Amino acid sequence: MLEIIKGAVSLGLLWAMMTIGVYISYRILAIADLTVEGSITLGAAIAAQAITIGLNPYIATGISLLGGMAAGLVTGLLHTKLRIPALLSGILTMIALYSINLRVLGKASLSLLRMETVYTVFERLGLEFSWAVIVLGFLSVSIVICFLYWFFGTEIGCAIRATGNNPNMVRAQGINTNTMIIIGLVISNGLVALSGALIAQNQTFADVQMGTGSIVIGLASVIIGEVLFGKRNYFLRLTSLAMGAITYRIIIAFVLKLGMHSNDLKLFTAITVAIALALPIIKDYLNPPKITVEEGE
Amino acid sequence: MLKVDRIYKVFNPGTVNQKIALRDVSIQMEEGDFVTLIGGNGAGKSTLLNCVAGVYGVDKGTINIAGTDVTKLPEHKRATMLGRVFQNPMMGTASDMILEENLALALRRGQPRGLKWGITNKERETYRQILSHLDLGLEDRLHTKVGLLSGGQRQAITLLMATIKKPKLLLLDEHTAALDPKTAERVLSMTDQLINENNLTVMMVTHNMRDAIKFGNRLLMMHDGRIILDIKGDEKKKLTVESLLKRFGAASGEEFTYDRTLLS
Structure with a gap:
């Protein structure tokens, strides 16, 4: 039992970065960005390949982060400069990343068994x-x-938050909404790839299929x-996002335990x-909102 | 301050839906001018304002604001010189953000934005002062999400945001049309107050003839993409709704038909 929860918590913490990435695109920018399905695998693939060729795992993870940011940049450019709808821009990058991930991995799956990972340092400390x-x-x-708490409090961070909320108003305040969307997507996908890199090192392999459905897990x-x-x-x-990722893993662990x-x-x-x-709609259906007429309205 | 030189704007060119929204429109505004812009549905008032703001590019002609040719500049770059208030009260503010965050975004208009804090404590005091000056009871609601405020309050905030950094030109696009008459009147008198205090140059689109006559030092009337009347100075002061309707008929060869205008 304790083992299950421990496993769920550790996995949840690794997926938390991915969740925060999805939160940035989905909630802050109000874009359903499917790039993440590709960038989580990209992060895993880069880290696995870099570690395999002998790079320090921390440097490998850093390169993964940069790779994810580049993927976000591509989607951002497709969406803002070429005016391709956000959903489609994400799909295009995701599909393109499938081939790129295969190139990076060299095959469908790459094992990290018995190789040094970011976790090895902590194991040496006796953990x-x-x-x-x-x-x-x-x-x-x-x-x-x-x-992120600091960043979204800065001038640029506030401008990014406002862009997802009301782009017309943001442009009227002299802000380039395209730049803000691109910055948001870069940070979002960077975090997703970082998550992918840590997940791969945890499960000791990177697989080209591992991103499939990850957007739904993030949501x-x-x-x-x-x-x-x-x-x-x-x-x-922001903390609640990490808690959400952990809770999701605990729920999954339990339904598996129950025999799913x-x-x-x-x-x-x-x-x-x-x-x-659909919860808001279901709620309204079961419990129609009461209309109150106030005097003097 | 504003020089619009022979601009044309065509929507859906080359299709059956082609619509010439602006035909050969020229305007010259001096510093401190307060122009009211009136006209029927589809006359081109809002299109003109949007062309000045850079929401649309023009197909021909040039636009110059405060000595800068802005014809090719994108909307966000022109915004550094402009203050804008929209017809829809939802459009001028970010509803999920709190009041002080909205004001802070406006205070930085025209400045490069970096990694400094988005709001400083010093500003908060300024906001409180400005808001209490407006007398809308908003000075204690700096931490309220703007989406929870009424349309009139949001429009007042948008107006404040448009003028908090003194703009070269203030563009008001039927900014009281979506409000109830009482609120509209309050917002309008607040507009007048802010314009006088800051000595702003203003272009105000309105559908209300009485407001167009009452406010400003110059009245422009548009019809079918053209400016057909330009009344200023003493002539404007003597204007009445009846004389304006008569002059509209003479200039356009049509009767002024615009239910909203007639009713108000």
Whole structure:
């Protein structure tokens, strides 16, 4: 039991960065960015290949982050400069990344078994592998949350938030909304690739299929985080995303334990997200909003 | 301050839906001018304003703001010289962001934005002062999401945002049309107050003849993509709704038909 929760927490922490990336595109920029399906694998592929050729795992992970940022840049340029709708821009980059990921990996799957990873340092300090993952995952998530809390409070960060909210107003205030969208997508996909790199090193392999459905997992985690942990202030809202990712993993661990076949997981996640997104409509249907007429209106 | 020189704007050129929205429009505005722009549906008032703001490019002609040729400049670059208030109260503010964040975005118009804090404590005090001056009870709501405020309040905030950094030219696009009459009147008198205090150059589109006559020092009337009347100075002061309707008939050869205008 404890083992299951420990595994879920460590996986949740690694997926938290991905969740925060999805939150940036989906909630802040109001774009459903499918690039993440490709950039999570790109992060994993780059890290796996770089470690295989003998690079330091931390440098390898850093290159993954840059790779994800580049993927976000491509989607951003397709969307803003070439005016391709955001959803389609993301799909195009995602499909392109499939080939690129195969190139990077050299084959469909690359094993990292018995190779040095970012977790090895912590193991040398005497930590058990699963604890090493939790410690490093917690550290990375904390750094990412602190960085974003600061960033979205800066002038550029405020402009990015406003762009997703009301681009007309933002342009009227002299801000280039295209630049803001590009910056947002770059950061978002960078975080997703970072997540991919850490996940690959945790599971000791990178696989070209590993990104499939990841956007839905990200969305599920975002929604779970928002529903269960609220969003009273900005710092808590970012923290709630990490909590959402962990909760998602715990839920999945339990339904697997209850006997669900792992092949059915994606169906389960998709249905969960569909229900969560439809919740406002379902609520209205079951409980029509009462119309109150006030005097003097 | 504004020099519009023989601009044309055609929508959907070469299709059955082709619409010539502006034909050979020229305007010259001096510093401190307050122009009211009036006309029926589809006369081209909003198109003209949007062409000046850079929402649309023009097909012919040039636009010059405060000595700078802006004809080819994108919207966000022109915005550094402009203050804009839109017809839709939802359009001028970011509804999911709090009041002070909206004001802070406006205060930095025309400045490069970097990694400094988006709002400083010093500014907050300024916002509180400006807002209490407006007397809308907003000075204590700096941390309220703008989406929770009323249309009138949002329009007042947009107006404040448009003028907090003194613009070379303030563009008001039927900014009281979506408000109830009482609120519209308040927002309009606040507009007048802000314009006088800051000595702004203004172009205000309105559908209300009485407002067009009451405010400003110059009145332009548009019809079918052209400016057909340009009334200023003492002549404008003597204008009445009846005389304006008569002059419209004489200039356009048509009767002024615009239900909203007639009703108001």
